[in-house]
Amino acid sequence: MAHPETQPGGRLIDVELDETIGRATPDVEHERAVAIFDLIEENFFVPAGASADGRFKLKLSLADKRLVFDVRDEAGEAVATHILSLTPFRRVIKDYFLICDSYYEAIRSATPQQIEAIDMGRRGIHNDGSQTLMERLKGKIEVDLDTARRLFTLICVLHWRS
Template sequence: MADNRIAEIALDESTVLKRADEVEREREAALRDLAEGSSFVPLRAAAAGHCGPWSLHLSVPEGRLALRLRDGKGADAGTIGLGLTRFRRVVREYFAICDSYYKALRKASAQELETLDMARRAIHDRATRQLLEALEGKVETDFATARRLFTLICVLHIRG
């Protein structure tokens, strides 16, 4: 039986200078959650005989998301590329609402925080649906896995 999960994931850190503590916590949580439970089948790699668990290296060369894959035996299983133009707006919206949320943590009421958190989750969910559409025909995955991958895409967009 195939092991269709992400066992290991790494981010290209070469373009990132420094991240806020909140962002680091989100990154760590996404990485941990993906390693603990994910559903991931890269269709072209699987059709070529590669089997998981999968190791991924995420980078954003020239404005494109690159998911470099290694199979369960450590062999190169190809790279999946996605244009990120379609995510530009939702990433900006997500950054803006996260910034508002983190600033509000210091002084807002519980109701205001709840409203901001609901907005943050709604934007994140919309972006996750966009990511699932972009991955269609390339990767079979579930909503929870795509949601965590979107978090990591956001982390890769942060520049200093």
């Protein structure tokens, strides 16, 4: 795997959560940090009209139940602001949390085949959320599927309360 600094194409070099996101339990804060680390570690991210090989900083905040993407360049200059309604994600996030609960419960008592079946369902729902995110960002921010998956994970973790 190429080191992120040498990978071609636009990329996120920093992701910050605004104070509007709010703080959570230490476990959830840890999951948020892991999601951000994974996203920064490997991504493809190009806002419309920006340099295809630019390096960007993303600050996420919440405003009226919408997720605000404040995108800046490496020097901190504004590149774009996109406001994404979270309504299209409500159902898939709820389904994702339900199947994750089933998965963690199954790990304790189910057969390997049952666990694998639940995990396949979990991955399918995660892919649905990632595809929805790519569709919602189309024409605004270009991301590949892996980056959409990492962003969707972060959006889910932002909704995780316990």
